[in-house]
Structures are given as structure tokens and as C-alpha cells.
Amino acid sequence: MITLQPLRWGKPYESMELKDVVHFDTGEPIARFGSVGGGIVARDMKRAGNARKALLQHSPDELLSMCKKAAELFESADLPVGDSTQSVDQFVHQQSASTGLPEHMCRSNMKKNGFVLANMEEILQCLTRGLDLSILSRGYGDEGRGVTVSYQAQTPILGAVLPNNSPGVHTLWLPAIPLQVGLALKPGSQEPWTPYRMVSAFIEAGVPREAFGLYPGGHDAGGAIMTKTPRSMIFGSAQTVAQHAGNPKVQAHGPGWSKVILCDDVVDDWELYLDMMVESVLSNSGRSCINCSGIWASRHTREISQAIAERIGSVDVLPPTDPGAQLAAFTVPAMATGTYAMVEQDLAESGVTDMTADYGEKLIEKEHCAYLRPMVVHADSPERGVAMKEYMFPFVSVVECPQAEMLRRIGPTLVGTVLTRDESFIEAAGACTEIDRLNVGPIPTNRLNWLQPHEGNIIDFLFRSRAYQVAELPVGATA
Amino acid sequence: MSSAQTSISEQVAAAASAARGRLNEHTLKTVHWHFSDETGSPFWLEKKRELNFDPLSDVKSFDDLKKFPLFEDEWLRGGPVDRWVPKGHAGKPVYVFETGGTTGIPKSRMVIEDHWKDYELFSETLPDEHFPRGANWLMLGPSGPRRLRLAVEHLAQHRDGMCFCIDLDPRWVVKLIKKGWMEHLEEYKKHCIDQAVTVLTAGHNIQCMFATPKLLESLGDALEDRGTSLQEVGIKGIFSGGTEFTPQWTRFCVEELLGGPVEEGGVFMTPTYGNTLMGLACSKPITAADEYKISYYAPQPRAVTEVVEFEDYNQVVGYGQTGRVKLYTLTDEFFVPGFMERDEGEREAPFDTYPWDGVSGVRPFHEIASGTTVGVY
Numbered sequence: 001m002i003t004l005q006p007l008r009w010g011k012p013y014e015s016m017e018l019k020d021v022v023h024f025d026t027g028e029p030i031a032r033f034g035s036v037g038g039g040i041v042a043r044d045m046k047r048a049g050n051a052r053k054a055l056l057q058h059s060p061d062e063l064l065s066m067c068k069k070a071a072e073l074f075e076s077a078d079l080p081v082g083d084s085t086q087s088v089d090q091f092v093h094q095q096s097a098s099t100g101l102p103e104h105m106c107r108s109n110m111k112k113n114g115f116v117l118a119n120m121e122e123i124l125q126c127l128t129r130g131l132d133l134s135i136l137s138r139g140y141g142d143e144g145r146g147v148t149v150s151y152q153a154q155t156p157i158l159g160a161v162l163p164n165n166s167p168g169v170h171t172l173w174l175p176a177i178p179l180q181v182g183l184a185l186k187p188g189s190q191e192p193w194t195p196y197r198m199v200s201a202f203i204e205a206g207v208p209r210e211a212f213g214l215y216p217g218g219h220d221a222g223g224a225i226m227t228k229t230p231r232s233m234i235f236g237s238a239q240t241v242a243q244h245a246g247n248p249k250v251q252a253h254g255p256g257w258s259k260v261i262l263c264d265d266v267v268d269d270w271e272l273y274l275d276m277m278v279e280s281v282l283s284n285s286g287r288s289c290i291n292c293s294g295i296w297a298s299r300h301t302r303e304i305s306q307a308i309a310e311r312i313g314s315v316d317v318l319p320p321t322d323p324g325a326q327l328a329a330f331t332v333p334a335m336a337t338g339t340y341a342m343v344e345q346d347l348a349e350s351g352v353t354d355m356t357a358d359y360g361e362k363l364i365e366k367e368h369c370a371y372l373r374p375m376v377v378h379a380d381s382p383e384r385g386v387a388m389k390e391y392m393f394p395f396v397s398v399v400e401c402p403q404a405e406m407l408r409r410i411g412p413t414l415v416g417t418v419l420t421r422d423e424s425f426i427e428a429a430g431a432c433t434e435i436d437r438l439n440v441g442p443i444p445t446n447r448l449n450w451l452q453p454h455e456g457n458i459i460d461f462l463f464r465s466r467a468y469q470v471a472e473l474p475v476g477a478t479a
Numbered sequence: 480m481s482s483a484q485t486s487i488s489e490q491v492a493a494a495a496s497a498a499r500g501r502l503n504e505h506t507l508k509t510v511h512w513h514f515s516d517e518t519g520s521p522f523w524l525e526k527k528r529e530l531n532f533d534p535l536s537d538v539k540s541f542d543d544l545k546k547f548p549l550f551e552d553e554w555l556r557g558g559p560v561d562r563w564v565p566k567g568h569a570g571k572p573v574y575v576f577e578t579g580g581t582t583g584i585p586k587s588r589m590v591i592e593d594h595w596k597d598y599e600l601f602s603e604t605l606p607d608e609h610f611p612r613g614a615n616w617l618m619l620g621p622s623g624p625r626r627l628r629l630a631v632e633h634l635a636q637h638r639d640g641m642c643f644c645i646d647l648d649p650r651w652v653v654k655l656i657k658k659g660w661m662e663h664l665e666e667y668k669k670h671c672i673d674q675a676v677t678v679l680t681a682g683h684n685i686q687c688m689f690a691t692p693k694l695l696e697s698l699g700d701a702l703e704d705r706g707t708s709l710q711e712v713g714i715k716g717i718f719s720g721g722t723e724f725t726p727q728w729t730r731f732c733v734e735e736l737l738g739g740p741v742e743e744g745g746v747f748m749t750p751t752y753g754n755t756l757m758g759l760a761c762s763k764p765i766t767a768a769d770e771y772k773i774s775y776y777a778p779q780p781r782a783v784t785e786v787v788e789f790e791d792y793n794q795v796v797g798y799g800q801t802g803r804v805k806l807y808t809l810t811d812e813f814f815v816p817g818f819m820e821r822d823e824g825e826r827e828a829p830f831d832t833y834p835w836d837g838v839s840g841v842r843p844f845h846e847i848a849s850g851t852t853v854g855v856y
Binding site for chain 2: 015016017037038039040043069223226227239247276290295
């Protein structure tokens with residue numbers, strides 16, 4: 001059985017506190033990981049400067065080449081992970097076994113992470129608006145306009161408290177390395193796989209191992225990362241996001257409440273967009289913040305919800321190895337029962353209709369895990385509570401709302417796909433601060449263009465643009 | 480958790496048997512004190528009427544305490560607290576110590592001299608080399624209506640020293656955590672540590688201290704930030720406690736906070752285990768060779784710990800087996816005939832220093848662990 005031990009700035013630490021990672025369906029241990037407490041993390045954070053120093057030994061161009069190489073290794077090589085050598089297939093089996101994600105989804109998340117890493121040069125070029133990365137490295141420089149520009153790194157490392165069950169989010173911390181910022185990561189207890197394999201790939205590709213800290217542990221370890229690093233990201237619930245709102249040191253990622261909006265000029269042709277809507281709801285088992293949880297239109301909402309229900313209502317539980325598996329398990333069964341109880345509460349409200357009611361039981365309870373089968377709900381008004389809900393399974397509410405009220409009522413929307421030719425609405429959507437990523441046209445909410453920033457630009461998060469003036473010193477008499 | 484001490488030599492077995500005899504005798508005496516009309520407390524005399532047995536005639540040994548229902552700490556919530564004072568101690572000055580109380584009514588325990596006696600016994604286990612007599616102490620833990628704060632002060636005085644304390648309101652800490660005000664929590668922690676650093680660097684000859692694990696970590700960090708260390712400010716011995724005091728945490732402290740193993744000049748540290756109900760249990764000496772294993776032994780016969788089955792709290796588990804920790808307090812001030820602690824661990828065999836059962840690997844009871852809030856202290 002593979003054992004993953006903490007990594008303290010590149011050095012493995014033999015933890016005495018080993019915890020099991022168990023198979024979601026059988027409950028059998030499949031791996032062990034050693035954990036650390038907040039004291040060890042806090043201590044290491046004092047030496048965070050060394051991580052950046054090690055990275056500064058390599059130019060951004062060299063690090064970008066290493067990223068390319070790391071991407072290749074991550075996606076294809078046998079890599080040292082913990083006390084074992086891990087093949088791609090083993091990685092996929094292990095990740096699926098602990099997270100409950102079907103294997104083909106693990107592979108597609110792996111591909112997504114690999115893609116971002118392989119294309120880091122283009123991504124950074126876009127995120128920096130073409131800035132020469134040596135300016136970030138040196139702290140200042142001239143872009144050729146005769147004006148000094150300066151970007152000061154706000155932290156030697158990026159801390160991250162990573163989620164348990166969403167292997168796709170790891171794309172967000174990958175840019176730190178070519179930006180010469182070290183990483184202190186607390187892997188999720190059920191998904192240590194991506195961070196460990198990614199760090200191994202980076203090291204094998206030549207990135208200095210001193211740049212990496214991996215700190216599996218409890219809340220204590222996560223808390224220490226958050227409080228001791230000048231810049232960190234955390235993934236959690238709406239409550240977690242609210243807790244860190246307005247804190248410039250923390251980038252908090254939570255529910256997305258992503259939506260598709262059909263405007264009056266195109267809604268009569270809603271069938272043209274059915275595939276796009278189904279993909280937005282169902283992909284990755286509806287687990288991501290970029291999955292669509294709300295479809296808003298002023299009419300045809302019953303037909304739209306009925307049609308989506310016909311497409312996804314019958315999706316059933318399949319073994320994780322089945323290439324057709326569309327549903328991920330809830331590895332903590334109580335989360336599924338709790339979620340379902342909330343859904344039942346939503347359905348009790350007048351004006352809310354379960355359009356998937358005819359497709360059988362939704363809550364499937366097994367001995368060690370549970371599943372929730374897809375649900376499509378119709379809401380006759382944005383007043384209904386369900387209009388603002390997002391759950392960790394394929395769940396969408398189709399909301400009837402006059403177009404004139406939509407942007408005022410949609411609430412926070414990580415990805416907003418707007419379907420219209422109405423220029424004034426497009427302009428208004430562009431100005432609507434509730435929408436983070438705006439898609440104009442039939443782009444599924446789950447398809448992200450990585451050349452654009454996601455929930456804030458990581459460059460702005462890690463660096464601060466500031467003034468840097470230089471003048472020659474006068475020559476003194478003693479010179 | 481399979482490295483528990485399970486074998487007992489003949490010599491230890493004999494000592495254990497003698498200790499059991501003393502415990503039985505002490506139990507009998509304690510039960511008679513608490514259930515006699517002349518000496519017992521109003522609470523237990525009232526409780527006696529609800530029992531389906533007569534404690535005065537039916538309790539003949541320690542095992543007979545299992546006839547009592549489990550002690551419920553909820554009984555300690557609210558007044559009048561006088562109902563707990565044994566008539567035999569009427570007229571003596573009484574302390575009231577509290578636990579909980581972040582919201583609602585705290586649990587109160589009356590004490591007359593138990594905290595002094597418990598810490599005087601504990602004092603006998605402290606090596607003078609690392610806790611020099613006459614040296615002053617720092618109490619880096621909760622203040623307010625806490626038994627620990629006065630007990631540590633008494634310990635210092637008992638060892639001919641004085642005790643410096645800080646202001647630390649644990650109820651505010653729990654509120655900060657529940658509100659998610661983590662920045663405030665950090666600032667409050669800094670406020671506490673600043674007080675400690677100020678006292679430690681003010682020339683008070685402080686060589687000994689009590690600290691909770693989290694505060695000890697923070698103090699070590701704060702001193703390092705100021706270019707010094709626990710050793711350099713003169714600390715020679717520390718005692719600490721709580722379920723966070725794990726073997727790994729001990730190793731971390733020894734290797735990274737306390738200047739190395741004590742044999743190589745590092746600061747001495749010893750764990751304790753206890754609460755307001757029981758007093759405190761001491762640990763077997765901890766060594767790297769024994770993988771920093773921590774085994775606690777209660778100050779029998781004044782208090783007893785058992786490790787019992789999760790399904791049957793009257794059934795002790797086998798040596799090395801895991802179970803829930805059950806506490807008994809048998810003093811003439813306070814009587815607890817079996818209280819289920821919020822911890823679990825492995826049953827340890829008696830050994831020559833403590834010829835009775837111990838408990839190792841103490842950690843939050845798995846069924847309630849997720850609800851436990853561990854804050855600054």
C-alpha cells in the first residue's frame with residue numbers, strides 16, 4: 001500500500017500520525033498518508049523565503065520549459081509518488097477509488113491539469129498582457145516605452161488549502177512555479193493524488209524541490225497555511241468564501257452558481273441550445289463550480305426543463321470503471337442524505353416542480369457511499385428559494401423570469417453564458433458585476449478558456465504594480 | 480496503537496495487587512463519607528434516595544462503584560453550588576471552578592483543597608533538575624474561573640517559587656472560532672504571547688512553566704522571531720497537557736522547539752492529562768527510543784482511569800486494546816463514581832512507578848471528535 005508522507009520544502013518528513021485513505025465503495029484502505037500539525041507548518045513558513053530563492057536561481061523561461069516537461073511527465077510517466085512508483089493508470093485508479101469520481105472523469109481532469117501546465121507560457125502571456133516575465137522576476141524593467149514598470153512579489157510562496165473531491169481545481173495554483181513563487185499545499189484527505197503527482201512531475205522536470213511543501217493534516221495544518229502565508233487560496237463552501245470576503249491575502253473559491261441565460265430574442269429556439277445546456281449541467285457529475293445550476297428564461301421554461309429532464313433524468317449509477325459512468329459517489333454518505341433533505345425542502349415550496357420525478361429514486365444509498373441521481377427543477381419565479389441553489393450533483397433549476405429583471409436578480413454567477421443577439425443586453429451583462437466569467441453565445445459553462453483569468457487574475461494576487469524610480473548618485477569627493 | 484505495555488512482572492503484579500487493596504479500602508471510606516448523613520453533600524444524600532441499592536452497605540470494593548449510574552457532568556450546571564459541599568467540610572472556604580460557559584450556564588465544581596493536594600502529589604513526580612525549587616513559574620494557559628490557573632500557582636508556591644500569569648479568556652477564543660473571525664483569533668493569540676514574552680524577558684528568574692500545546696508552539700515561534708529561544712530565556716522544564724499532546728507533537732517540540740533531547744541539553748517537557756473533575760494524571764517518561772509514546776497514570780486512589788469498551792462502559796478492555804476513557808474521583812471533597820470522558824485510548828499495564836492501569840494514545844473519542852473545538856489554548 002502506498003504511503004504519502006509530508007514534504008517540508010522538498011524533504012520528506014516521516015510523520016508518526018498515519019491516516020488511511022479508503023476506497024469509497026468498499027471502505028478498504030488503499031493508501032496511507034502521514035499528517036502534520038499546525039506547529040510544523042508554521043515553523044516551515046518561516047523559511048518560505050528559501051523556496052522563492054531556489055526558484056529565482058532559474059529564469060522564468062527555464063521554469064516554463066520545465067513546466068512543459070512536467071506536463072508531459074504528469075500525463076504519461078511512471079513517477080515517484082510517496083514510497084512507490086506510480087503509473088498513470090495507478091493514479092487514475094487511486095484517485096477514482098478515494099474520490100468516487102468515475103475513472104474517465106479522473107482522466108479528463110488529469111488532461112485538463114496537464115493542458116494548463118503545458119500551455120503555461122501562453123497563459124501567462126495572456127494573464128500578464130504580454131509582460132516580459134523577467135520584469136516580474138527582477139521586480140522592475142522597461143517594456144520598451146521608456147517607462148519603468150515595477151511589479152513587486154507580495155509573497156515568497158502561495159499557500160493553498162485544497163479540496164477533497166475536485167481534481168480539476170489544481171490548475172489554479174500551477175502558475176505559481178513559473179512566476180518563481182513557491183508552493184505550500186495542504187492536499188485534501190481524499191484527493192492527495194494530484195498535488196503529490198504534480199509536485200513529483202515538477203521535481204523530475206528540474207524544478208528545485210525546495211520550492212514545495214506538502215502538508216497533509218487537519219484544520220490545524222490548513223489554518224497555519226492560511227495565517228502564515230501572505231497569499232493563499234482556499235476551496236470550500238459559501239460560508240468559507242464569506243469568511244474570507246474582503247481579505248486581500250486570501251483568494252477563496254466556493255460554489256459558482258453558474259448560469260445560462262436565454263434572452264427573449266432566442267428563447268423560442270431553445271432546442272438549438274439543449275446539448276450545450278445538458279453538458280453544462282451534467283459534465284464532471286455536476287460537481288464543479290463551473291457546472292450550470294440555473295437556467296433563466298422568460299418563457300418556455302417548462303419545455304426546457306422537461307427536455308433536459310428527458311436527457312439526464314434516467315442517468316443511473318454505474319461502476320467507476322465504466323466509460324459511460326456519469327455520476328460520482330458521495331464518499332461521505334451523510335453528505336448525500338443531507339443534500340437530499342435540503343432538496344426536498346426546496347421542492348416543498350409552492351411554484352417549484354420536480355421535472356425528474358418520473359425517473360425513479362434520487363438518493364441511492366450504499367454501505368460506504370451514496371449517490372444522488374440528476375434532478376431538474378422548474379421554478380415559476382426567481383422568488384423561489386431553489387433559484388439560488390447549487391448542489392454537488394447534476395442539479396439545475398430552470399427559472400422563469402422576465403428578461404428585464406434577470407441581471408438584477410441572478411445573484412453571484414461564476415460563469416454566465418448569455419444567449420442573445422441583443423446588443424443592449426450583452427452590454428448590460430458585461431457591466432453586471434455579479435457575473436465573473438461572461439460567455440456571450442452558446443459556450444457551455446464548463447468549458448473554460450485558460451488564457452483568461454479565473455476568479456481574479458493570479459498575477460494581481462501575487463504581484464503588486466508599483467512605482468520604481470532610479471537616479472544616478474552624484475559622485476562624492478571621496479570617490 | 481498496538482505498542483501498549485501488556486506484560487506484567489511478578490513484582491509489578493504484587494505491587495498492583497497491593498494498590499488494588501488500597502483502592503478498595505479508599506473507595507469504602509470515600510463512599511461512607513459522601514453518603515453518611517453527618518458528612519455527605521446534599522447532592523449525594525438526595526441522589527441516594529433514587530438509587531436501588533444502599534451505598535453504605537452494598538459498596539464493598541472499587542468494582543462496586545459500577546452499581547452507580549454514570550456521573551453526568553450536566554448535573555454540575557447551575558446552582559446552588561453549595562449542594563456539592565460535603566457537610567463534613569461545612570464552614571471551610573470553598574473555591575468554585577468552571578468549565579465550558581462559552582454560551583449558557585457553565586459547569587461548576589466546588590473545591591476546598593483538592594487542587595492543592597493533586598498538584599502537591601504531581602510535584603513529587605517533577606525532577607528538581609528540570610524544575611528547580613525556588614525558581615519562578617509562568618502559567619501560559621487560561622485565566623478566569625479555572626482550576627488550572629490556581630493549581631499551577633499553588634504548584635509554584637509549593638516548590639518555593641512564584642507564578643506569573645497571563646490574561647486569557649478561553650470563552651472568547653471559542654467564540655472567535657465559531658464566528659470564523661480567524662484574524663481576531665490570531666491577534667488574540669499574539670496578545671497572549673506578547674504578555675508571556677514580556678514576563679519572560681523581564682528578569683524574573685522564570686525557569687518553569689505550564690503551557691498548552693498551541694501556546695507553547697506560538698511562544699517558541701515568537702521568541703525565535705525576537706532572536707532568542709525558550710532555552711535562552713532560561714526555561715528548564717515545561718509541563719503541558721491535552722489531546723493535542725501527541726507523540727508526533729512531542730517529537731516536533733523536542734527536535735525543533737526545545738533545543739533537542741533533554742540528555743543533549745534541551746528543555747525538559749512532560750505531559751499531563753486531566754480535567755476539572757479529576758485532577759491530573761502523570762505520564763511515564765517519554766523517550767525517542769519509545770517513539771515518544773505517552774502513557775498516563777491517574778493519582779490513585781484519589782482518582783482512577785479505566786479504558787472501557789465502547790459498547791459497555793462497565794467492561795474494561797484488555798491490555799493494549801482501545802476503548803473510551805472512564806474517570807473516577809474519590810476524594811473527601813468530590814465523588815465521581817464513573818464519568819465517561821470525551822477521549823479514547825489504549826489500556827496500559829501497571830509498572831513499578833504506577834502499579835495500576837494507565838491509558839496511552841489519548842485522542843478525542845471518535846464519535847464526538849468532529850464536534851470538538853480546539854482553539855488558541
